[in-house]
Amino acid sequence: MFVQQLGCLSIGFSMLPTTTVLAESFTVAKEIERNLSKESVNAWLEIRENGRVLIYTGKLELGQGIKTAVAQIAAEELNMRLDLIDVQMAETEVTPDEGFTAASMSIESSGMSIRLASATAREILLKMASESLNLSKESLKMEDGNIFGADKKTSLFELLKGQHIEGKVDENVEIKAKTVRKYVGQPVPRSDIEAMVRGQSVFVQDLRFPGMLHARVVHPPKYAAKIIQFDEENSKNWPNLIQLIRKDHFVGVVAEKEFEAIQLAEKIGGQIKWDSGQNMPEQKELKNHLxxxxVEEEVQENKGDVGQSSKTMVSRSFFKPYLMHAANGPSCAVAFFDGTVLHVWSHCQGTYPLRRTLANFLEMPEEKVHVKAVPGSGCFGHNGANDVATEAALIALELPNKHIRLQWSREDEHAWEPYGTAMIVDIEASLDTNGRIATWDSHIWSDGHSNRPNSNPNTLLPSRFMNKDYGHHGIGYRGGAWRNAAPYYSVPNLRVTSHMFLGPLRVSSLRSLGTFTNIFAIESVIDDLSEKAGKDPIEFRMEHLDDPRAVECLRKLQDKIKSISVIENEGLGVSFSRYKNETSYCAMAAKVSVERKTGQVKVQKLWAMVDAGETINPDGLKNQTEGGMIQSASWALKEEVKFSSKGITSLNWASYPILRYPEIPEVEVEILDRVEQRPVGAGEASMAPTTAAIVNAIYKATGVRIVSLPVDKELLKA
Known part of the structure; x- marks a missing residue:
């Protein structure tokens, strides 16, 4: 039910089939409402009567371990046991508006805000206790929700008399975590993993409510297709159909049971005749088509003279296809309209942005839309979560006071999620007479890398099915295309030019954005240049780096792999990148073997050296890095969205294969903990250098330079 306690509104529910959740009116006790301004301490934490502390974060747990990490951060500053810290994740009207859980910014933004708020709260409470107990602040100690000194003691809740902590976050407050490190820097395990392993209810896909109904949407066969014939009245007579919802070219069905809804969507979908929609290019012509x-052409970086002549030149063109998020659990949402307020449970990565967009699309006041984030089963980036939430909302508005659960099918997920865009990177680079990089000229062709919903309805899939013209979403976030496009190495003559196109497939944010393709291209060319210079690839990289932290990552990697031997048809490749050229460092090595009769590549082992500044949770950081390495290996060897002029054809795991458990390489990650540095995000740092190291290893094994992904087995046959 909705619980109002000290002005904190939350939707409480049990993740069990026997959930007893009932919706009541959406009201907030204004006289005791928390201040959700990010500058306010009480926006980030609340002292509770039971001696516990509730931490608020606008970020969502996506598997990156943010829930555990922010609890560690708060526990350190408040000197409280971790089991006394609770974390409330993204929910409108409850947590601060922190935009999206994206760009590896959760620790940098939310985590550090919680650190400052917790430290500020500690100092405010100690000052209050000093006055209340008539003891000097310096003589007091705070521990596990109590403050004591001499023979006097008070609990934090008693001290506050049930009120919130008043005051603004002090950006200059003393941070205990830099010196104490009782919790921060320790490998605290995530509490949610056991439930996942045991198959217990964890995800939005597991949500169940009393009397809940199930819905399915009849999606068209391809982009922009419109209904030209549909006997709507006859379709309403199908058995088990509770309601048929039609809004322009949007068709949804509702049934008591999920399988009934699936069957109804298939039957009714078979009665609809669609126009042809837009034709797409043939797959084999994609690179030329793009x-x-x-294009919108723009020079992003330009220094020196890239036109200098050189006898030692490398010129290559690299290609990355469209990639899926390929979430294990298809997108899902639950929506409930109580007659006044629309409530949505979603694994979206931004509750407030989704609320703004839903309100505009549905023409409702923002305050009448309430969104609560619930973890979803898989996904780094913008997948179909916002779309399915909108579809569920459209249907819930037609059936007030009923929880509507809508989960996409695997085919829906693969066909309609916004993909990571295809990219082309052309590089010409040269060496001077001393074997150093002289010139570097890079041209990037890319669609935008984000069309996340942040108020404009045209970013939502259902907007395409309405007669109202919401306008085209356009290219979207352009900066993702040239992320990491400029080499981190010292290059005296450099030019980076972007060519932004509006491609044929729906795209948005996918883990690491353009960094993946840019580093794949850059590190391949760096290896080629080191070979032409007659130098060891690691030494060549270090010669061109002015950053001692980058050099140390590579030096440690060099020491790690120096004893690794290879035999015929095996190769050892290396790579390096600093994500966004300003956050996490990652030096990578890969050992591969190639079966020359079949061209089959086996990634035997991957090594990574990671420097993400101050480490909050080394176990979480390793998990993030390892997951990125494995996902990147899958991208390199297997993944590619397939389509024809008739539409998307990669509609299942057979037509869109991913790395299977027997194919997963051994991974070894070593962390360089920099306590004196600020912590930075690392969730996307390992993606790009992994694939770069793999293709460099393939070159060492075969002499074949891979320039197009996924790796073509035919090229590697003996």
Whole structure:
């Protein structure tokens, strides 16, 4: 039910089939409402009567361990046991508006805000206790929700008399975590893993409510297709159909049971005749098609003279196809309209942005839309979560006072999620007479890398099915295309030019954005240049780095792999990147073997050296890095969205294969903990250098330079 306690509104529910959740009116006790301004201490934490502390974060747990990490951060500053810290994740009207859980920014933004708020709260409480107990602040100690000194003691809740902590966050407050490190820097395990392993209810897909109904949407066969014939009245007579919802070209069905809804969607979908929609290019012509699209061209970086002549030149063109998020659990949402307020449970990565967009699309006041984030089963980036939430909302508005659960099918997920865009990177680079990089000229062709919903309805899939013209979403976030496009190495003559196109497939944010393709291209060319210079690839990289932290990562990697031997048809490749050229460092090595008769590549082992500044949770950081390495290996060897002029054809795991458990390489990650540095995000740092190291290893094994992904087995046959 909705619980009002000290002005804190939350939707309480049990993740069990026998959930007893009932919706009541959406009201907030204004006289005791928390201040949700990010500058306010009480926006980030609340002292509770039971002696516990509730931490608020606008970020969502996506598997990156943010819930555990922020608890560690708060526990350190408040000197409380971890089991006394609770964490409330993204929910409108409850947590601060922190935008999206994206760009590896959760620790940098939310985590550090919680650190400052917790430290500020500690100092405010100690001062209050000093006055209340008539003892000097310096003589007092705070521990596990109590403050004591001499023979006097008070609990934090008693001290506050049930009120919130008043005051603004002090950006100059003393941070205990830099010196104490009782919790921060320790490998605290995530509390949610056991439930996942045991198959217990964890995800939005597991949510169940009394009397809940199930819905399915009849999606068209391809982009922009419109209904031209549909006997709507006849379709309403199907058995088990509770309601048929039609809004322009949007068709949804509702049934008591999920399988009934699935069957109804298939039957009714078979009665609809669609127009042809837009034709897409043929798969084999994709690279040429993209290069011939209209583009917005812009020079992003330009220094020196890239036109200098050189006898030692490397010129290559690299290609990355469209990639899926390929979430294990298809997108799902639950929506409930109580007649006044629309409530949505979603694994979206931004509750407030989704609320703004839903309100605009549904033409409702923002305060009448309430969104609570619930973890979803898999996904780094913008998948179909916002779309399915919108579809569920459209249907819930037609059936007030009923919880509507809508989960996409595997085919829906693969066909309609916004993909990571295809990219082309052309590089020309040269060496001077001393074997150092002289010139570097890079041209990038890319669609935008984000069309996340942040108020404009045209970013939501259902907007495409309405007669109202919401306008085209356009290219979206352009900066993702040239992320990491400029080499982190010292290059005296450098030019980076972007060519932004509007491609044929729906795209948005996918883990690491353009960094993946840019580093794949850069590190391949760096290896080629080191070979032409007659130098060891690691030494060549270090010669061109002015950053001692980058050099140390590579030096440690060099020491780690120096004893690794290879035999015929095996290769050892290396790579390096600093994500966004300003956050996490990652030096990578890969050992591969190639079966020359079949061209089959086996990644035997991956090594990573990671420097993400101050480490909050080394176990979490390793998990993030390892997961990125394995996902990247899958991208390198297997993944590619397939399509024809008739539409998307990668509609299942057979047509969109991913790395299977027997194929997963051994991974070894070593962390360089920099306590004196600020912590930075690392969730996307290992993606790009992994694939770069793999293709460099393939080159060492075969002499074949891979320039197009996924790796073509035919090229590697003996």
């Amino acid at each position: 290069k011939n699209l209209p």
